[in-house]
Structure formats: structure tokens, C-alpha cells
Amino acid sequence: MTEMTFADAVREGLAEEMRRDPLVWALGEDLSTAHGGTSANQYTGLIDEFGPKRIVNTPISENTIMGAAVGAAVAGTRPVADLRMADFGMCAVDELVNQAAKIRYMFGGQARVPLVVRQAIGVRKGAAAQHSQSTEAWYVHTPGLVVVAPGTPADGRGLLKSAIRADDPVVFMEHKDLWVATGDVPDDEGVVPIGVAKTVRTGNDLTLVSWSKMARLCEEVAETLAGDGVSVEVIDLRSLWPWDTAAVYASVRKTGRLLVAQEAVQTGGFAAEVATDVTEHCFDALKTHVRRIGAPRMPVPYAEPMENEYRVTPERILARARETLAA
């Protein structure tokens, strides 16, 4: 194991895949400058090893970054398109949703679209309405796409590898606050399979399901509740589509209580999908109705007191967990 940041681990993962397969390449804005990509240096140095045909510093042209990735994927390569933020990803939703997600099906299985699109999600302090959105549910709702949202450096590296090797288009969502977070990363290949959750803490009284940065907050909440003598099972889904229903069902059958925590706006979010699905499949095992927590239905405000009102905090998850336990 080696301790490293999420950004470094994912960069390592990309470099390893690029060494393994000469048809893997990356494209996006500012990828080859000394700045090394976005604020987290996710591409620093890669241009030196792989050159400008495989680390392509693009114009500010989101439609073409995404469209080119689709074209290059159907033409036999494995592009990793970086759209920086999920908010800018919206500029290229058309190419992703109308093209990448449809081509295999619409053309009767003649082609595959093996691309990865990186889109950062989550509130970064003070980034406000157009740089802080969590849009994972949009893409889960789109047939044809795989959606992953890793929450640790090891999962970031391991899931990026699976995403690159997958023949489906994969939306890879990384949380901006996690880029600088550190964790142990295995020294071996460390591939993390798509669709497999990780039970990061076992317990018997309550199942807490989450993903991305929220999963880390859920671990904190479980720790706090352990102090009260309550044992909480925390599941980090890591993949949202497909998601690990088996792991969640088994846990809920054991605990009888489920709280799903997400950072995105609660209304119409992915937690609603998990809650409904578990209710449909594990109703008999539930001691109380499934609960969820997400952000209020508002754009992300700037000033700190309002931004804090928007945030899903450990305290708020804890309150909802206590409510679920008391019911």
C-alpha cells in the first residue's frame, strides 16, 4: 500500500492503463500544460511520457471534446474525455446522451462506444451555482451509460481502470473535495470492478448507503453512533449504474433499517431510486420505511451560511439516522 491523494491515484491509474494499451488516450482543456489539467494536477507530467497524440490539449470546445471522444471510440480507440466539471459537462450532454448512449443500440449492436468521460461533482466551498452541481442522477437515468462515483483514492484508480477497459461509455464522477484527500492505494493493479459496492463498516442496527464524498461522511456518522452503542453498516456503492443491489438487499435484510445519503438535490435524485428499489424488494424485512437525505431543492448559493444550509452535513445525516433508528 502507498498513501496518496485521490488526484494522484487516478493519474497513476490513467498512466498505467495508457502503458498497458496504446489505444487509450485523453483529451480535454489544459491537460498538457505545466498546470497539468484542472486545479488538482490530474494530468501533470503525462504529456512528457505519452506525447501530444495521447494527451490532447484541446481548445475550449466541450461539444467537440465529447463528440470527438464518441467518434474516436467507435473508430476503435479508448478515449478518456475530461470535461472538468459536471457543470461544463452540460455543454456536451447532447453528444453524451444522444450519441454515446445510443449508438450501440440504435445501430443494432454494430458498434461499441468504449469511452470514459470525467466530470467533477460536488460543492467546493464558494464555487456557487455553476461550479458545484452533482448531476449523477441525470446519467443514471440514461440507458446505455455506466455511472461510477468513487470515494477513495484506491477506488478512484481502480474504477478508472475498469471504466477504461469497459466497452460501454462510462461517466466517471469525482468529487472536487476528494482530489486532495489521501488514502492507501494498493501496489498491485488494484482494478475495482464496476457494479460492486464496498461495505466499509459492518453493523446490525442500520444500513447507511452512499457514494462519493458522502460515503466518507457516513463513516463519520457511523463512528459517532458507535459511541452511543449503535452499530451501523456503511455501504459505499462506488458504482451507481449498475449498482450493487445484492449487497444492499443483504444488509437491509440484516438491519431492517435503511438511510440513503446523497449530496445532490434530494428531489429526483439517485437515493430515491435506491429507496424505492429496496422498498420493492425488501419490504418484508423493513422495520420502518426507508429514508433518504439530500440537498434542498435550490441552486448552490455562495455565502457561507446559505451554502451550509444547502450542504448535507454529518450532523444532518446523524439526525436522520437517529430518526430512522427510533422509528
Added chain:
Amino acid sequence: MSKITEPVRTNEPARVFELFKTMCLIRAFEERAEDAFDAGFVNGSIHQYIGEEAIGTGVCANLRDSDYILSNHRGHGHSIAKGANPEAMMKELMGRVGGTSGAKGGSMHIADFSVGMLGANGVLADGLTMGVGAAQAISLKGEDAIVTVFVGDGTTNRGPFYEALNWAMVYALPIMFVCENNSYASSTMTRSVTAGEGPVARAKAFGMPAFDVDGNDVSAVDTLAADLIGRIRGGGGPQFLHARTYRVKGHISRDKMLYRAEGETEEHWKDEPIGRCAAWLATNGIAEDEVNAARDAAYARIDAAVAEAKEAPFPDASLAYADVQDYGPPEPWAQDGSQDGPQDGSQSGSTS
């Protein structure tokens, strides 16, 4: 259907001195905003307009309150030049009550609709297409007004740039596009990812009159803007103003500019617009004392704005629920002020 407009007399010392004062106000605002950011009073990031003040200043000097501008992520200077209140802007940056956007938006979302400043923007190129729409509205309502859209060099590689220029020409809209060419797009040198001869050639390809100007010469910008805006007001249709400048600061204030060659930035500092304008004023009859006093006054005003903003309260958390939309029920707890239950009010301002 051309209207007669009074030609503006640019290049007169008194007028240039006024432009100088506006540039100083912008410079002071940007420098103090960076200090406030470094001291932890401003969150997120700030994109400074330092070294580019002459463009917004020279252009907006020819606009009226009833004219619209649309800005981008680097919007502080455009806002001040269009007449937005720097005191309210500083409060916006510090997330306080009295901010231009009620502290909802912060630095990247300064707007002041009362002076026709329709907003800075966190998404590149969206101002272009919205500007076209504002111009459609002007023509629909038969108003005597024009739209100006500010766009960076890097952003001219986004598709909406072409859609907007084409559309504006097709419908002969009252709109001016101002391309602020500071050579960089974040850490990328724009020309390394840009084909052809640049923004002027691109605009001309749509048949749009397009002109190039030294964007660090406030008088030259003022003169060209006066001419182009006069043409638009006279029914001449869209015009394109390309201003050459340079981003002497980082993309955002904490950008260390590792991607730049040694000495590159220093070289360009010599060409910054405020020093050049001061030199011009000195040889055109404005006493050095007066010039220095004007500069000091700008800093004094902004220092006072900073002090005032620091004293201003943070907005109450409950305000987060205001202005989401008309239809649909608000969150059930919005009335209590917080999802955590009724608040006593004392909590506002005492966050983390």
C-alpha cells in the same frame, strides 16, 4: 432607418482623466479583492481584470444605463465600468448582506440589472447567445438601446460563439461583441489551440465589421468603441471589437503561472494601461498631483468598501430558500429558516 447620433469627442484630457479614474477604481477593487481572498474573507476563486481595465472602461464609457452588457467569469471590471456599485460588489465577494446578488452568487456571478449589467457567468460563451436574445428583445420592444457582450480569446473556440455571430448578422441586431484577447485561456496559450488568423478574421467571415485595437490604450478603445456603438445606434447592425491585451495576473488569483516563461509577465507589466494612461495625462495638461490624488481616491474608496463589507452581516441561512422559483411548494422547513429546525437568528454569521 438610420438615427442621427451625436459623435463622442474622445481623446480629450478631461474625458481621458475620467476613464483613468474608472480604471483605477477597477485596479483597486481587484487588488483589494485579492487581499481579502488571501485573508480568507472571499471564498471560491476570483478572476482578476488587472491589466485589462482599459477595455471595459473604454467600451462602457460609450454605453448608457439602458444599454445591456453581458460579461463572463472575469466580470468585476465590466461591472464597475458599467456603473455597478463597488461597495455592493465587495459585499457580494465577501458573502454579506447588501451584495449585488444578495450574496447568492459571489465573484463569478456579479450582476446589476439596474445599470444594464445582465451578469457575469461561470459558463464560457453563454453570454454570447444570451446577448443575442437581449438584442432580439430590444428590437421587439423597439427600444433605443444596444447590447455589448464581452468574450475571452479562448472562448472563441466554443460553438456558441459562431452561432451567436451568425444569428446577430442574419437579424442585423443591435449588438457589439468585444473580444478581450489576453493571449491565455487558463494555463493554455490560446494560439496553441486556435486555427486561422484570429477573432477578427472569424468575425469577418460572417460579414461582420470587425476592428482591432490596442486594448491597453484606453483612449484608442474609447475612440473605436464610440465609432462602433455609433454605427450600431444608427442601425448599422452588429460590430466586432477585438482588443489586444495581456493577462498579467494568474487565471485566478492563486494561480502561480507555472506554465509561463521566465520574465514573460514582467515584460508585459510595462505595457499595462493605467501607467500608460497616466503618462498620457501628464503630457496633456493634467497635473501629476491631480492624477495621484485620483489614484489615491480610488484606493480610499475601495478600502472603505472593504471595511464596510467586513462589518456587514452574513445573510441568514433562511435566505437560501428565496428566489428559487414561483411554482411548486418550497421545502417544508423553509419557513423555520433552516432544515435543522427553527433558528433564533443569532446563528447567522457564526458559521464554521
